[in-house]
Amino acid sequence: xxxxxxxxxxxxxxxxxxxxxxxxxxxxxxxxxxxxxxxxxxxxxxxxxxxxxxxxxxxxxxxxxxxxxxxxxxxxxxxxxxxxxxxxxxxxxxxxxxxxxxxxxxxxxxxxxxxxxxxxxxxxxxxxxxxxxxxxxxxxxxxxxxxxxxxxxxxxxxxxxxxxxxxxxxxxxxxxxxxxxxxxxxxxxxxxxxxxxxxxxxxxxxxxxxxxxxxxxxxxxxxxxxxxxxxxxxxxxxxxxxxxxxxxxxxxxxxxxxxxxxxxxxxxxxxxxxxxxxxxxxxxxxxxxxxxxxxxxxxxxxxxxxxxxxxxxxxxxxxxxxxxxxxxxxxxxxxxxxxxxxxxxxxxxxxxxxxxxxxxxxxxxxxxxxxxxxxxxxxxxxxxxxxxxxxxxxxxxxxxxxxxxxxxxxxxxxxxxxxxxxxxxxxxxxxxxxxxxxxxxxxxxxxxxxxxxxxxxxxxxxxxxxxxxxxxxxxxxxxxxxxxxxxxxxxxxxxxxxxxxxxxxxxxxxxxxxxxxxxxxxxxxxxxxxxxxxxxxxxxxxxxxxxxxxxxxxxxxxxxxxxxxxxxxxxxxxxxxxxxxxxxxxxxxxxxxxxxxxxxxxxxxxxxxxxx
Numbered sequence: 158x159x160x161x162x163x164x165x166x167x168x169x170x171x172x173x174x175x176x177x178x179x180x181x182x183x184x185x186x187x188x189x190x191x192x193x194x195x196x197x198x199x200x201x202x203x204x205x206x207x208x209x210x211x212x213x214x215x216x217x218x219x220x221x222x223x224x225x226x227x228x229x230x231x232x233x234x235x236x237x238x239x240x241x242x243x244x245x246x247x248x249x250x251x252x253x254x255x256x257x258x259x260x261x262x263x264x265x266x267x268x269x270x271x272x273x274x275x276x277x278x279x280x281x282x283x284x285x286x287x288x289x290x291x292x293x294x295x296x297x298x299x300x301x302x303x304x305x306x307x308x309x310x311x312x313x314x315x316x317x318x319x320x321x322x323x324x325x326x327x328x329x330x331x332x333x334x335x336x337x338x339x340x341x342x343x344x345x346x347x348x349x350x351x352x353x354x355x356x357x358x359x360x361x362x363x364x365x366x367x368x369x370x371x372x373x374x375x376x377x378x379x380x381x382x383x384x385x386x387x388x389x390x391x392x393x394x395x396x397x398x399x400x401x402x403x404x405x406x407x408x409x410x411x412x413x414x415x416x417x418x419x420x421x422x423x424x425x426x427x428x429x430x431x432x433x434x435x436x437x438x439x440x441x442x443x444x445x446x447x448x449x450x451x452x453x454x455x456x457x458x459x460x461x462x463x464x465x466x467x468x469x470x471x472x473x474x475x476x477x478x479x480x481x482x483x484x485x486x487x488x489x490x491x492x493x494x495x496x497x498x499x500x501x502x503x504x505x506x507x508x509x510x511x512x513x514x515x516x517x518x519x520x521x522x523x524x525x526x527x528x529x530x531x532x533x534x535x536x537x538x539x540x541x542x543x544x545x546x547x548x549x550x551x552x553x554x555x556x557x558x559x560x561x562x563x564x565x566x567x568x569x570x571x572x573x574x575x576x577x578x579x580x581x582x583x584x585x586x587x588x589x590x591x592x593x594x595x596x597x598x599x600x601x602x603x604x605x606x607x608x609x610x611x612x613x614x615x616x617x618x619x620x621x622x623x624x625x626x627x628x629x630x631x632x633x634x635x636x637x638x639x640x641x642x643x644x645x646x647x648x649x650x651x652x653x654x655x656x657x658x659x660x661x662x663x664x665x666x667x668x669x670x671x672x673x674x675x676x677x678x679x680x681x682x683x684x685x686x687x688x689x690x691x692x693x694x695x696x697x698x699x700x701x702x703x704x705x706x707x708x709x710x711x712x713x714x715x716x717x718x719x720x721x722x723x724x725x726x727x728x729x730x731x732x733x734x735x736x737x738x739x740x741x742x743x744x745x746x747x748x749x750x751x752x753x754x755x756x757x758x759x760x761x762x763x764x765x766x767x768x769x
Contacts, residue, residue, distance in 0.1 A: 164546055165491055167542070167546075168487070168490070168491045168539055168542055168543070169487060169491065171487075171538050171539060171542055172483065172484065172486070172487025172488075172490065172491070172535045172538070172539055173483075173484070173487065175483065175531070175534050175535045175538045176479065176480060176483025176484060176487070176531055176535060177480075179479060179483065179527060179530055179531040179534055180476060180479050180480055180483075180527075180531070182527075183475075183476070183479055183524070183527040184476065188526050188527050188530065189325070189326070190325075190326055190327060191526035191527075191530070192524060192525065192526045192527065193325050193327065193329065193331060194327075194526070195513075195525035195526045196331065196387075196436060196522070196525075197329070197436040199513065199514055199517040199525070200390060200436035200437060201436070201437070202514050203514070203517060203518050204392075205391060205392030205393075205396065206389075206391050206392070206465075207391065208391040208392075208396045208397055208455075208456075208459050209458075209459045209462050209463055210398070211355075211417065211418055211419050211462070212397050212398075212418070212419050212421070212455050212458060212459060212462075213397065213398050213399070213400060213414075213415065213418045213419070213420050213421070214397050214398070214399040214400070214420075214421050214422075214423070214425075214451055214452065214455055215239065215243075215399075215400050215401075215402055215405050215420055215421065215422045215423075216399050216400070216401055216402060216423065216424070216425035216449075216451070217231055217402045217422070217423065217424045217425065217426065217429075218401055218402065218424075218425045218426050219426050220401050220403060221401050221402040221403040222426070224401075224403040224407075225402075225403050225406070229428070229429070230261070231255070231424075232261070232262075232263055233257065233261045233262075233263030233264055233266065233267040234262070234263035234266050234267070235263075235402070235406060236253065236255075236263070236267050236270075236422070237263060237266040237267045237269070237270040237271075238270075238406045239402060239405050239406050239422060240267070240270040240271060240274050240277065241270050241273075241274075242405055242406055242408070243274075243405065243415055243420055244270075244273065244274045246412075246413070246414065246415035246416065247413070247415060247416035247417060247418075248415045248416075248417075248418050248419075248420045249276065249355055249417050249418065249419060250276050250277075250278070250351055250354050250355040250419045250420070251274065251276065251277045251278070251420045251421075251422065252277075252278045252280075252347060252350075252351040252419075252420070252421045252422070252454070252458075253277065253278070253279050253280060253421075253422045253423070254280055254320065254347070254421060254422065254423030254424070254431075254450055254451040254454060255279070255280055255422075255423065255424075256280050256281060256282050256305060256307070256320065257279065257307045257308060257311055258281075258305050258306065258307060258308060259308070260308060264308060264310050264311060265310060267310075267311055267314070268310040268311050268313070268314035269314070271311065271314035271315040272314040272315070274315075275315075276315075276354055277314070277315035277316070278315060278316045278317065278318055278347060278350045278351045278354060279307045279311055279312070279315055279316070279317045280307075280317065280318070280319075280320040280347050281304060281305060281306045281307060281317045281318065281319050281320065281347075282304070282305045282319060282320050282321055283302045283303070283304055283305075283319055283321050283337075283339070284302065284303055284304075284305050285301070285302055285303075286301050286302065286303045304319070304339055304340070304344075316350050316354065317347075317350070318344070318345050318346050318347035318348070318349060318350035318351070319337070319339075319344060319346055319347060320346075320347045320450070320454075321334070321346075322433065322450070322453060323385060324433070327434075328433070328434055329433070329434045329435060329436070329438070330388070330433040330434070330435055330448075330453055331387060331388060331435070331436065332381065332385035332386060332387055332388060333346060333348060333385060333386055333388055333453075333457050334346060334383075334384055334385050334386075335348070335349045335371055335378060335380075335386055335461075336349065336363075336365055336371060336384070337384065343365060345360060345363075346457075347454060348454050348457040348458050348461060349461065351419065351421075351454075351458055352373075352458050352461035352462055353373070355419045355458075355462070356374075356462070358373060358374055362374065366380075367380075367384060368380055368381075368382055368383075368384055371386075373461070376464050378461075378466060379466055379467075379468045379469065381469060382472060386460075386466065386467075387466070387467035387469065387522060388435075388453070388456055388457055388460065388467075389456070389459075389460045389465050389466060389467050389520065390435055390436055390437055390448075390456050391456055391459060392437055393437040393438075393446045393448075394437075394446045394447075394448055394449075394452060396452075396455075396456075397452065397455045397456075397459075399425070400414075402422070419458065419462075421451050421454060421455055421458075422451075423449065423450060423451025423454070424449065424450075424451070425449045425451065425452075429449075431449055431450040431451075432447040432448060432449045432450065433447060433448060433450065433453060434447050435447070435448045435453065465520065466520065467517075467520050467521075467522050468520055468521055468522065469522045470521070470522065470523055470524070475523070475524045475527075478523065478524060478528055479524065479527050479528050479531050482505075482509075482528050482531060482532055483531045483532070483535050485505075486502055486505070486531070486532045486535045486536055487535055487539065489501050489502060489505075490502070490535065490536050490539040490540065490543070491539065491543075495540065495543065498536070498540075499536075502532060502536050505532060506529060506532055506533070509525075509528060509529065509532075510525070510529070513525045582693070582694060582695060583691055583692070583693055583694075584643065584644065584647075584691070584692070584694055585643070585689065585690065585691050585692075586641055586642065586643040586644055586651060586689070586690075586692055586694065586707060586711075587641070587642040587643055587651045587652045587654070587655040587687060587688070587689040587735060588631075588639070588640070588641055588642075588655075588687070588688055588689075588692070588707060588711065588712050588715040589623075589628070589638075589639070589640045589641075589642070589655045589658060589659060589685060589686070589687050589715065590637060590638070590639055590685065590686045590687075590715045590716045590718070590719040591619065591637065591638045591659075591662060591683050591684065591685045591686075591719065592636065592637040592638075592683060592684055592719050592720070593615070593636040593637075593681050593682070593683050594681075594682045594683060594684060594723070595682075596635075596636045596681070599679055599681075602679075603679065611673075611678060611679070611681070612636060614669065615636075615666075615669060615681055616633060616636075616638065618665045618666075618669060619638050619662055619665065619666075620638070621665075622658055622661045622662050622665055623638070623640045623658055623662075625661075626642075626654045626655075626657055626658040626661070627642065627646075627648060627654055628640040628641065628642045628654065628655065628658055629641045629642070629644055629645060631706050631707065632704070632706065637719075639716075640655070640658065641694070641706075641707050642654045642655040642658070644694050644707070645694075645705070651689075652687075652689045652735050652738040652739050653738070653739045653742060653743070655687050655689075655735070656687065656731065656735070656739055656743050656765055656768065657768055659685045659687060659729045659731075659765060660729070660765065660767055660768055662683070662685065663683075663685075663728055663729065666681070666682075666683060669681070670682075682728075683728065684719050684720070684722030684723065684727075684728060684729075684730075685719060685722070685728060685729045685730070685765075686715045686716060686717065686718030686719030686720070686721065686722070686729075686730050686731075687715060687718065687729070687730070687731040687732065687735050687765070688711050688712075688714045688715035688718060688731070688732040688734065688735060689711070689732065689734045689735040689738055690709075690710075690711030690714070690732075690734050691709070691711065692707045692708065692709035692710075692711050692712055693707065693708050693709050694706070694707045710756075711734075714732060714753060714756075714760065715732075717753050717754070718730045718731070718732060718762065721751060721762065725748055725764065727748070727764045729764065729765040730748065730762050730763070730764060730765070731745070731762070731763050731765050732760060732761070732762060732763075733760060733761030733762065733763070736761070736763050741769070742768065742769050743765060743766075743767070743768055743769055744765075744766040744767045744768070744769055745763040745764060745765055745766060746763060746764040746766060747761075747763055748762045748763055748764055749761070749762070750762070
């Protein structure tokens with residue numbers, strides 16, 4: 158049977174291995190998809206938050222196409238009219254979510270209006286380019302990025318920032334890059350340029366720490382390991398006030414509405430294909446609302462203006478959560494029973510999940526998928542390990558003890574194998590020996606099958622009495638029965654249990670004797686010896702055959718006491734050591750002292766008459 162310490166060490170190694178494996182997957186980005194989906198769930202559980210009322214979207218929508226009778230691409234003369242109207246209405250900053258890299262008849266009008274307004278930001282875009290060339294006789298592809306900018310008149314009439322939104326592997330937009338290197342300098346995004354202009358902060362006042370933070374005045378934007386920032390979405394589509402483009406140019410809006418506003422102009426019609434899935438795409442009711450690009454930029458600018466950023470934990474802290482959490486689950490799984498372990502780890506998962514959502518409401522992002530998968534993976538691996546090792550241990554215990562002790566004792570040993578010390582230990586126990594008187598001469602007069610039938614009937618009855626009183630049937634030695642009390646389970650009253658067993662064995666024998674007399678069969682009589690003392694108990698034998706038994710002088714004394722019954726004409730003799738424990742609870746007759754071979758001092762003995 159496995160050492161408990163050895164099994165614990167193996168389990169600890171398994172738990173540590175699973176934890177380190179999950180930590181490696183987490184560090185290498187293999188769990189990013191699940192982490193992202195857990196982030197989406199937290200957005201939905203958190204719900205909508207307030208948006209900055211200063212941000213307004215002027216949408217180039219289907220209604221504008223119908224009312225103004227226009228086609229795509231949108232005429233730049235109309236964009237010029239819109240800027241003029243917004244300028245007259247008192248708008249502070251205008252961002253145009255379009256890339257105008259091709260010439261248009263209205264370019265000069267748009268440039269003139271933007272220049273007159275003085276605070277417009279246009280869009281540009283980094284686009285991947287692919288060049289093919291021969292290298293050592295093989296065709297290879299060279300990939301690079303090119304910056305697509307507005308044409309010169311428009312570019313010189315205002316500012317420009319890149320519109321690129323990084324997409325995760327599932328196509329969702331969850332982050333934005335406020336700055337990125339381009340043409341040997343650092344370029345700012347469309348959103349950052351607009352936010353800076355709206356607040357009157359020069360671009361040169363930015364403090365940029367790569368992969369760390371981006372400082373804007375007295376405010377710091379937390380950067381991820383890839384220089385991106387989590388977008389703190391305010392909710393699904395429609396969170397920002399939206400006015401149709403045609404309503405602006407035609408003056409169909411309330412006076413003073415755009416006073417001091419930050420206005421974003423962009424397409425919100427499906428054929429523009431400028432829409433993306435976001436955490437709020439799948440709402441609680443199962444309906445899908447993708448966000449148009451201009452709405453995503455409104456969410457980004459909202460965070461830049463309000464400072465309401467999602468702040469991730471430092472990568473080292475994230476890994477510590479996975480590591481320490483995995484080791485905690487390992488210890489719980491190994492130290493607690495399967496039921497208590499399952500309950501404790503389920504509670505841990507629930508508390509951690511609630512904590513992740515609560516911290517997210519406070520704009521702190523902690524890893525969810527990696528720790529939860531680590532906790533579950535460690536618990537599952539150790540449950541499988543414990544199932545197979547403990548099941549094997551249970552089979553070993555059942556095979557070893559089912560013939561020695563009652564089923565109730567076997568079940569207790571299975572529930573708590575730690576009570577067993579199979580390697581051997583010294584314990585104070587009580588041993589009972591019983592033997593049939595005159596069995597040798599009786600067996601010579603009877604046919605073998607009759608002898609065995611009579612003996613088996615007797616041993617069955619005596620064994621039942623031993624097991625009923627919690628004793629361990631150590632062995633049969635011919636017609637003799639040897640039983641141990643106080644093992645394998647420790648009990649305090651083992652001496653009294655042995656005495657009760659002896660009395661009940663005699664009562665059971667009287668019933669058998671009456672039955673044998675009526676059947677005309679030989680009548681058996683027995684003697685019983687009981688002794689209590691320190692003895693060695695454990696597995697004894699060879700690797701091919703082991704017995705769980707007791708050895709020692711006190712075992713031998715019990716055997717000799719059984720034989721002493723012939724000298725005194727008694728049936729049950731107990732030693733002085735047993736009597737010291739049970740006196741007052743049994744009826745005895747003092748037989749004096751006897752000398753036992755191998756012992757220098759006499760041994761006091763008593764005839765057991767009954768249980769008080």
